[in-house]
Amino acid sequence: MAVVRNPGPSANQSFTFDAWGNDEDISPIITDITPDKTPLLSSIPDDSDAVEPAFSWPTEQLHPPMVNAHLEKEDYTSHEVGSMESLDNVVQIFQTTGFVTDMQRKARKVYNSNGDEFNRQLTRAFVEHARDIEYAFVNNDTKVAGTKTIPANTGGVPYFLKSKLLDAALETTSGIITTTAAHNLTTGDFVYFTADTMPTGLKKNHLYYVRLDNTTPATKFTIYTSMKGAVENIVAKQVKPSAAGTNLKVEKNNVVDLNNAKDYTVADINAIMEMTYRRGGNPDTLWMSPKSKARFSELVNALSTTMRKSGDKKTNTIATTLETDYGMVTARPHLWYPHDRVDALDTQYLSKKWFARTKKVDGLAKKGNYDEFVIESSIGLKFDQPLSSGAIINIKEA
Helix, strand or coil: CCCCCCCCCCCCCCCCCCCCCCCCCCCCCCCCCCCCCCCHHHHHHHHCCCCEEEEEEECCCCCCCCCCCCCCCCCCCCCCCCCCEEEEECCEEEEEEEEEEHHHHHHCCCCCCCCHHHHHHHHHHHHHHHHHHHHHHHHHHCCCCCCCCCCEEEECCHHHHHCEEEEEEEECCCCCCCCCCCCHHHHHEEEEEECCEECCCCCCCCCEEEECCCCCCCEEEEEEECHHHHCCCHHHEEEECCCCCCCCCEEEECCCCCCCCCCCCHHHHHHHHHHHHHCCCCCCCCEEHHHHHHHHHHHHHHHHHHHHHHHHCCCCEEEEEEEECCCEEEEEEECCCCCCCCEECCCCEEEEEEEEEEEEEECCCCECCEEEEEEEEEEEEEECCCHHHHEEEEECCC
């Protein structure tokens, strides 16, 4: 609506704050402090365009190493080769709309509208559109295929980096662990455990190597402290907890769950980095909220101070970078990241999957004394190998 100024009469014309008729000093430039950056989206390359609203891709892992020694003369015995699995996601349709009336386009502005308020608002809408895509990639923790009445949601980073737990039971006498569903593990693979009460002799988020049971390999295995112990069945290396614990679960993804009990530590970062490293990943970036970034700086600066006091000149840490035994990572704050998670991303395995690239929809009919715009795109997140990355989840926020 039009601005209506006080017509008077004034109290007096002696003081500026009492007088009437003094013009406002209004800058013609609009200052917009709304954050418009999309750092995650900008760091992800484009993949080939999607040809269907749903897309999938194959993944596979190398078998763990095994004892490989053969006789000079023997018959060949062949074995089954490694397995593959398919991951998938869907494209999400994004729309940003607006309208400007004919009178609003014509009315003179005290700010700089670059000659046309409609075009100014259209330019702003493109920025807002990109921010909406960024928000989906950062926060969508579920994938929705979509129907005629339900819009599709692309799975974001949290969708791929969520806990994958298998219920398990432990036999303390034999050390055999039985999962309620097929575990798809191989002798020499490693696993992590979590529980309400950890079995005596078993550590949470500690790496253990698997040896499949001879009779029921699909759901049963024993665990060892080393790969050599598991592959060669070295009894002294087998772990046999003395108490079964409660609600034991096998964690198959690279996830450290803090159960809202504590803030994260450098040890938690190292645990995630070890998980990803042992599965072939090499995370380069820790994405987190600004609050979590402040926590990171405190932890790293404290570590640097400790190392300097001890006289150790080999450790090189600063407030944004941490050198772990499994690679260097840089912490990046993100305004839209929740405080309760930190993601360690190997960004070489992430890409944008466009079905329809961002564009202004042309040919909209003029339905009245106003002009409309619609910006639309269809895009999904492709995460080639989620096991290359990891997450610390359920961090205590208070």
